[in-house]
Amino acid sequence: MKKIYLFIIFFLFLSLTSFAQKEASRWYFGDNAGLNFNSGVPVVDTNGALSTTEGCATISDIGGNLLFYTDGRTVWNKNHQKMPSGKGLLGDSSSSQSAIIVPNPTDTNIYYIFTVDWAVGENGLNYYTVDMTLDNGLGDVIGVNNSPKSTKLLSSPVSEKITAVKVKDEEAFWVIATKLGGFYVYKVDENGVQSIPVSGNSGFTNPDDMRGYLKTAPNGKFLVSANMTAGTFLYDFDNATGKVSNQRRLDLSGEFGYGVEFSPLSKKLYISTGNYNRNELSLEKLFRFSLDLPDLSISTINASRVEMHSYLNSRAALQVGLDGKIYRTVDNSPYLGVITNPDSEGATYSHKEVSLGGRNSTQGLPPFIQSFFAALINTENLCFGSETEFSIESNEPILSILWDFGDGATSTSLEPTHSYTSPGEYMVNVEVKTATELKTITQTVTIFDVPTVTTPVDLFQCDDDTDGFTPFNLKEAIPLMVDDSTDLNFTFYKTNSEAVEGNVVNAIKNSVQYSNNQTDKVYARVENNYGCEKIVEVNLKVTSTTISPTFMYTINICDGAKDGDDTNGFAVFNFSEATQTIIEQLPDNQNLEVSYYETMENALKEINAINPENYTNTTAFTQEIVVRIENKDNNKCLGLGYFVTLKVNALPEFELPQEAFICINNPSEPVTVSVQNPKEVYSYQWSDNNDNLLANGDTSFYNIVEPGTYKLTAYNTVTNCSRTKSVIVSTSNIATFKEFHVEDAIENNTVTVVVSGEGDYEYAIDDKFGPYQDQSIFQNVASGIHTIYIRDKKGCGVVEEEVSVIGFPKFFTPNGDGYNDTWQIDGISFQPSSLIYIFDRFGKLIVKLDPLGKGWDGRYRGKLLPESDYWFKVQLEDGRTLKGNFSLIRR
Numbered sequence: 004m005k006k007i008y009l010f011i012i013f014f015l016f017l018s019l020t021s022f023a024q025k026e027a028s029r030w031y032f033g034d035n036a037g038l039n040f041n042s043g044v045p046v047v048d049t050n051g052a053l054s055t056t057e058g059c060a061t062i063s064d065i066g067g068n069l070l071f072y073t074d075g076r077t078v079w080n081k082n083h084q085k086m087p088s089g090k091g092l093l094g095d096s097s098s099s100q101s102a103i104i105v106p107n108p109t110d111t112n113i114y115y116i117f118t119v120d121w122a123v124g125e126n127g128l129n130y131y132t133v134d135m136t137l138d139n140g141l142g143d144v145i146g147v148n149n150s151p152k153s154t155k156l157l158s159s160p161v162s163e164k165i166t167a168v169k170v171k172d173e174e175a176f177w178v179i180a181t182k183l184g185g186f187y188v189y190k191v192d193e194n195g196v197q198s199i200p201v202s203g204n205s206g207f208t209n210p211d212d213m214r215g216y217l218k219t220a221p222n223g224k225f226l227v228s229a230n231m232t233a234g235t236f237l238y239d240f241d242n243a244t245g246k247v248s249n250q251r252r253l254d255l256s257g258e259f260g261y262g263v264e265f266s267p268l269s270k271k272l273y274i275s276t277g278n279y280n281r282n283e284l285s286l287e288k289l290f291r292f293s294l295d296l297p298d299l300s301i302s303t304i305n306a307s308r309v310e311m312h313s314y315l316n317s318r319a320a321l322q323v324g325l326d327g328k329i330y331r332t333v334d335n336s337p338y339l340g341v342i343t344n345p346d347s348e349g350a351t352y353s354h355k356e357v358s359l360g361g362r363n364s365t366q367g368l369p370p371f372i373q374s375f376f377a378a379l380i381n382t383e384n385l386c387f388g389s390e391t392e393f394s395i396e397s398n399e400p401i402l403s404i405l406w407d408f409g410d411g412a413t414s415t416s417l418e419p420t421h422s423y424t425s426p427g428e429y430m431v432n433v434e435v436k437t438a439t440e441l442k443t444i445t446q447t448v449t450i451f452d453v454p455t456v457t458t459p460v461d462l463f464q465c466d467d468d469t470d471g472f473t474p475f476n477l478k479e480a481i482p483l484m485v486d487d488s489t490d491l492n493f494t495f496y497k498t499n500s501e502a503v504e505g506n507v508v509n510a511i512k513n514s515v516q517y518s519n520n521q522t523d524k525v526y527a528r529v530e531n532n533y534g535c536e537k538i539v540e541v542n543l544k545v546t547s548t549t550i551s552p553t554f555m556y557t558i559n560i561c562d563g564a565k566d567g568d569d570t571n572g573f574a575v576f577n578f579s580e581a582t583q584t585i586i587e588q589l590p591d592n593q594n595l596e597v598s599y600y601e602t603m604e605n606a607l608k609e610i611n612a613i614n615p616e617n618y619t620n621t622t623a624f625t626q627e628i629v630v631r632i633e634n635k636d637n638n639k640c641l642g643l644g645y646f647v648t649l650k651v652n653a654l655p656e657f658e659l660p661q662e663a664f665i666c667i668n669n670p671s672e673p674v675t676v677s678v679q680n681p682k683e684v685y686s687y688q689w690s691d692n693n694d695n696l697l698a699n700g701d702t703s704f705y706n707i708v709e710p711g712t713y714k715l716t717a718y719n720t721v722t723n724c725s726r727t728k729s730v731i732v733s734t735s736n737i738a739t740f741k742e743f744h745v746e747d748a749i750e751n752n753t754v755t756v757v758v759s760g761e762g763d764y765e766y767a768i769d770d771k772f773g774p775y776q777d778q779s780i781f782q783n784v785a786s787g788i789h790t791i792y793i794r795d796k797k798g799c800g801v802v803e804e805e806v807s808v809i810g811f812p813k814f815f816t817p818n819g820d821g822y823n824d825t826w827q828i829d830g831i832s833f834q835p836s837s838l839i840y841i842f843d844r845f846g847k848l849i850v851k852l853d854p855l856g857k858g859w860d861g862r863y864r865g866k867l868l869p870e871s872d873y874w875f876k877v878q879l880e881d882g883r884t885l886k887g888n889f890s891l892i893r894r
Contacts, residue, residue: 025067026106027371028325031079032059033332036362038339040325041067043430043445047360052083057320057367058094058101062114070135071142072369075101075118078133078151080141087138088146093126093153094118099163099216099261099320103370104133108174109193112136116144117178118153120162122213128157128165128180128187130196156180156198157187164217164228167191169374171223171243176372179247181217181228184209188245201245208250210234215261216320219373220269225294227253227263227272235260235274237292237304251301254308258288261366264321264329265373266345270295273311273329273342277318279366284315289331289342289352311352312340322368326447330357332364339364344449349490349532386535387426387452394418399437407432409448426452451533454491456484459540464519464607465631465643466545472520475543476608477511477527483638484529484539494528495541502526502538515608519543550588550632550642556581557648561724569726572623574651578615581647585630594636599647600629606643620649652722656682659715659728665708666799667736667761676730677704678715685717707732735762737800738793747809747830748885752784754791754806762795771801786810786829807833811875814890817861826889827858834880842874849873861891869893 028040029048032055037048053059053074061072069081075094078086094101098121107113114133120126131151137143144151160183167178175192185205190197215229223242229235239249253260258276265272272292278285293307319332323345331340331352338355383392393406394417406414408421409429423429427450434443460483464473477495481488494510495517496502501509505528511517517525523543530536558581560574582597589595599613600606601621606629613628620626626649632642658679665674678687681703688699692712698705707713709732716727737760744755756766756779765775768784771792781791786808793802807830815826831837831854839852841859849868850859861868870893877885 025065025325026063027061027375028067029061029063029069029072030322030324030369031061031072032368033359033364034362036337036359036364038324038357038359039067043326043447045324045326045330045357047358047362049360049362050083051362052079052085053077055096055101055367056365058096058098059367059369060100060102060104060116061369061371062104062106064111070114071104071133073102073104073116078116078144080138082141084141086133086141086143088144088149088151090149090151092116092118092131092144092151093120093129095121095124095126097121098124099214099367100165100370103165103167103178103372105167105176105178105191105372107193107195108176108191113195114142115191115196117165117167117180119165119180122162124162127155128161129153129155132195154196154198156189156196156200157182160213161187163213164215166217166219166226166370167372168219168221168223168240168242169372170245176374177219177242177245179217179219179226181210181213186226186247188247190245204245204247207238207247208234208236208252210236216263216370218263218265218370220265220272220294221267221323221373221375222269223374224269225265225272227265227274229260229263229274231259231261231278235263237272237301251304253292253301254305255288255290256308256310258286258290259318261318262321262331262368264323265294266329266350267323267327268295268346270346271350273321273345275319275321275331277316279317285317286313287316287319288313289340291350293348311342311350312354314354318366320366320368322370330368332366332368334366335363337361337363344533347533349534382448385449385451386533387423387450390420390422391448391450392418392420393431393433395433395435397435397437399439401435401437403436405434407434423450426450451531451535453535454485454529454531454537456529456537456539458484458538459524459542460484461542461544461638463544463546463633463637463639465548465640469547471545472518473545474516474518474604474607476610477514477517477525477541479609479638480527480539480541484527484541490532492530494530496526496528497522499526499538499540502528505530505536515610516604517543519545544639546640548640548642548644550585550630550644550646552644554588554644554646555648556584556646557650559650559652559722561722562651562654566619569654570656572651572653573619576618576620576649578613578618578647582615585632585642585646589632589641593634593641595641596633596635598631598633600631603629603643603645605629606631620651624651624653625649652719652724654724654726655685655717655719657685657717657726657728660730662731662733663707664733664735664797664799665710666795666797667734668799670708673706673708674732675704675706676713676715676732678717681717683719686720688716688718690714690716710734733797735795735797735799736760737795738762738764738802740793740802740804743791743804743806745806745808747784747786748811748883751782752786752808752810754781754784754789754808755779756781756791756793756804758793758802760795762797762799765794765796767792767794771803784808788830788832807831809879809885811877811885811887812889814892815858815861816892816894817867818894825858825860826891827852827856828854828875828877828885831877831879836880838878840876842876843868844872844874846874861893867893 030038031051031053034054037051038045039048055074058075074096078089102118105115112135116131132145135142146152165180178189180187188201210230210233212231212233214231217228226238226240235253237251238247260274262275274290277287289312291309317334329342329345337359339357340354341356344350381394431448432445462480495514525541527539563574605611627645628647630646663674689697689705718725738758741757746753767773767775810829815823837854841849874888
């Protein structure tokens, strides 16, 4: 059984008394909130006069009787009245830790209040002396004329934070404050406060944001400083010399550290993060770091970080209490949160756990000398079923001792052992007598339950190669050991003694692939978060598969488009029919579980099982699957092998036109739609859009006479896979010519064709075979007579029409060579009634031409006219009049 150590927490007042006392038993904080820990549990106290946003400090006597408290500005006595000279101290209630109270180690009537200003204040570090003999025993701050007398140790920029801890092996305390780039460490001993700080505590990172708490560990070995936006840092502290060293930045995942606290045994460090914005809430988190590690490098410490809680508020202080629990403020709320068992890996946080009786907590809790929480009473073996060992530390000889273990059992031994009959919390009392005093101490001790396990258990595995040895996934034994594995840790060892010892160095390294050729049994250490464990014997048993090695179930499926591609050989499988067929291979009346895996290794480890209801193959077209069959009642492996083949069959591949057309002008002629480029021989089924069957069989074409959507389904008669494609059959028609719009007798003659009809048309000029164009406008058309062709793009016919484009030659050469021997208006034959006149340059009418004639040959009354420019005038039938000139050239 692993030993669990719990140090029962008491408050240490290091004077000549023998045992820790209760100076930290009374707390005043927040808005008139208070707690009293004298009974061992926090009891609400609503009598406090203090109201503060952050800073506060409290002190009680060794019996837990309140002496006084402060917010750093005002001091109240035990009657909650202001001390006569207890006003105007130089702390600030808005400083994170505005004050801390330190007793004189040898004079029980003298106390020192150390104050620090807030972040932007200029008052620095001061201390005041309180004499408890003044004001009729109520105590007062030593002052002049009811004004407190301060001793300034340091000026600004000392601010926001302060802590204290016992000096090792001395009746003295260290008081620690921050400075830019380091710390000021002052000793308080029987002579009072030494004014010269310890040297050498400089050279650290200079935080530019001082807001946040400063704490030493109860064992005096660590120091932590939270500086909000400037980072949170952990240091080593030497409580013998007061030296600070080894600065390390804690990783808070981008959060701003504010409240800090060590667990009583200094094993854990807790940090509360947040921000303060008056206008909106910020995210508060609670982190835990481990300091009980063999390697205390910052990377190891940061790797141990655990987030315990997160919510929206502002920021919170943390403070350990008399009961060993750590308390957390809940800003503007009548509650505190609580960390229970803070030294344990099983520590838990309960939010809003402690009621403040209607008083509100804010952002601060009173700090104390951290050594008050050092452990003096020890317990070992707190797991149920073990003998719990008790001992107590004293710096005086113990004359007599009486233990009451809280369950009716007692002992007078100095170091007794006791076995509890059930787990739970017990109020332990110890009455100790020394030469100087008789003292009774009460504390709650928790006896933790151990895991409930079944032992031994048998873990079965199928032999993968009939040699009797096979890999085991030892974690598969966990549900055989326990009903609920939540919050349990499982470690496997080869021997029982190694499991009992619990040294992870000896643990089986690869527990998911452990071969029984090493040992035929292993031992599981089952441990809960409190470190309590049970050992379970796990017997490793190999069985042979009972399914024939020749058995193979093939799941055929057609390629689908669920993954966006119906040709890639991947599809979604359901194994339900395969499961039923496999179960039928085994004897009836067994509670069987069939699992599927991609690899034999996964099947042996029983990891990464396939979802049998929705699995997409990972190898295209064909893939073999490993099957594992177990009896759920006894964990026996009954079958293991490649018993399932997944086959993705290709869909038929072919082409089909997406559209076809029926010509209205030729309604008796159907359109034939044909399959193109089939990859294999298929059977076909033609249907209309309403799935009415039109034709089937081997016919790869179909004649369609009505417009509509038609479907063709091609079937592979071997695989029964099919693919359906559609063709949309529409109507079209030959064009109906309406008119031409001609712009002629200009440099850029244009012809625009106007047609009507139900088709989609294209146009060509002077050549029935094209080229065709989609535009119905022709530009730069030569003068003369042209034929325009209008073709239906869907094949319903061509319409042709002639068009006349008027123009005239710029010259002619009447020399009888057959080229340009006459001059005539081009394209005028479409307007035969037009009038054409030719004049010489003096305006003399030379000839009147017939629009349908050959033209003028350059003669006047049979005689050749000389080369010259001549003029023409044309009166067209359409009403236009054209005039111009041309040249007669003789060659």
